[in-house]
Amino acid sequence: MNFLITGGAGFLGAALSNRFVQQGHHVRVLDDLSTGNPDALSPDVHFTRGDINDRPKLWTLLQDIDCVYHMAARVSVPESILFPRDYSQVNVCGTVTLMEAIRDAGTPRVVLASSGAIYGDQTGAMMSESMPPNPFSPYAVSKLSAEWYVRTIGKLAGIETLCLRIFNAYGPGQRIPPSHPPVIPNLIRQSMQNGTLIFHGDGNQTRDYVYVDDVVNALASASAVQGVNGQVINIGSGTETSVRDLARLVIDITGGDPEEVFNPRISGGVSRMCADISLAQEKLNYVPLIPLEMGIRLTLERDPQFKNGD
Numbered sequence: 001m002n003f004l005i006t007g008g009a010g011f012l013g014a015a016l017s018n019r020f021v022q023q024g025h026h027v028r029v030l031d032d033l034s035t036g037n038p039d040a041l042s043p044d045v046h047f048t049r050g051d052i053n054d055r056p057k058l059w060t061l062l063q064d065i066d067c068v069y070h071m072a073a074r075v076s077v078p079e080s081i082l083f084p085r086d087y088s089q090v091n092v093c094g095t096v097t098l099m100e101a102i103r104d105a106g107t108p109r110v111v112l113a114s115s116g117a118i119y120g121d122q123t124g125a126m127m128s129e130s131m132p133p134n135p136f137s138p139y140a141v142s143k144l145s146a147e148w149y150v151r152t153i154g155k156l157a158g159i160e161t162l163c164l165r166i167f168n169a170y171g172p173g174q175r176i177p178p179s180h181p182p183v184i185p186n187l188i189r190q191s192m193q194n195g196t197l198i199f200h201g202d203g204n205q206t207r208d209y210v211y212v213d214d215v216v217n218a219l220a221s222a223s224a225v226q227g228v229n230g231q232v233i234n235i236g237s238g239t240e241t242s243v244r245d246l247a248r249l250v251i252d253i254t255g256g257d258p259e260e261v262f263n264p265r266i267s268g269g270v271s272r273m274c275a276d277i278s279l280a281q282e283k284l285n286y287v288p289l290i291p292l293e294m295g296i297r298l299t300l301e302r303d304p305q306f307k308n309g310d
């Protein structure tokens with residue numbers, strides 16, 4: 001098959017692109033490299049640097065594509081609170097631009113990398129697709145809005161759509177930016193360097209951490225599966241882990257001795273999050289294969305940024 005993967009030089013996009021070319025598919029990537037790394041891509045991937053709002057580039061890249069994976073986005077919750085307009089421009093406007101181009105090019109299918117963040121605080125931890133969204137941040141609002149644009153334009157134009165609400169993905173290849181780093185690679189680095197683990201709130205907030213290979217399995221199966229048009233499906237591990245317990249696990253595995261600092265004045269965000277993955281099991285035959293401890297060990301083994309203890 002021929003795929004276009006927007007944001008394909010990013011953490012999840014590169015893993016998906018490389019999986020597809022390994023399987024003999026043709027992959028084009030569009031990425032502006034604002035956070036992505038083209039060196040993470042197999043030489044067999046056709047890489048184009050460009051912005052998701054660049055319509056002529058999209059029209060060219062969409063020729064003869066069977067399925068688009070829309071993964072280009074700004075992805076930091078705290079950053080979105082500071083710069084909501086930028087998040088709307090890329091995550092919402094960029095999605096509308098892409099959907100118009102997909103409609104005009106006649107591309108039959110699009111899969112959106114959406115987010116479990118759209119649920120926000122709910123009464124329990126388990127989040128199922130039937131729950132009304134309760135977004136907590138501009139990032140979450142932008143992903144929810146992207147879902148609705150994808151589904152609505154898809155329905156109007158006869159494009160098959162599927163939105164996968166991914167929970168907290170982690171694994172080799174995840175960047176550690178200087179500000180607002182993702183929790184798992186940051187904990188690993190701080191623990192290995194005997195640095196400082198800073199907990200927002202009391203550290204009892206829970207998340208559903210899902211290993212990158214499991215996410216890629218789910219994404220890959222979305223290109224050809226039937227009977228899912230217009231649907232929204234959760235992708236997580238189905239297991240809830242508090243940030244404190246996660247930190248303990250990382251410290252045990254790395255053998256580090258970091259200092260732990262609690263900052264109750266900064267909100268820990270949504271208090272509990274765990275994906276109900278029964279719909280993914282039913283529709284995509286999705287079964288997460290890598291439990292958290294194994295995933296952290298694999299990350300340490302496979303990610304070059306942790307090889308030398310840095």
Ligand SMILES: NC(=O)c1ccc[n+]([C@@H]2O[C@H](COP(=O)([O-])OP(=O)(O)OC[C@H]3O[C@@H](n4cnc5c(N)ncnc54)[C@H](O)[C@@H]3O)[C@@H](O)[C@H]2O)c1
Pocket residue numbers: 006007008009010011012013030031032033034035036037050051052053070071072073074075090094113114115116143165166167168169170
């Ligand atoms: N990693 C997770 O835990 C997670 C969870 C839920 C949803 N998602 C979604 O999955 C997708 C991929 O996330 P990721 O973790 O790989 O993040 P990432 O930042 O590594 O990847 C995003 C990619 O999009 C590119 N990009 C950003 N703005 C762009 C623009 N204007 N034009 C073209 N490219 C642009 C970046 O350069 C980057 O390569 C995103 O849509 C994100 O919202 C990720």
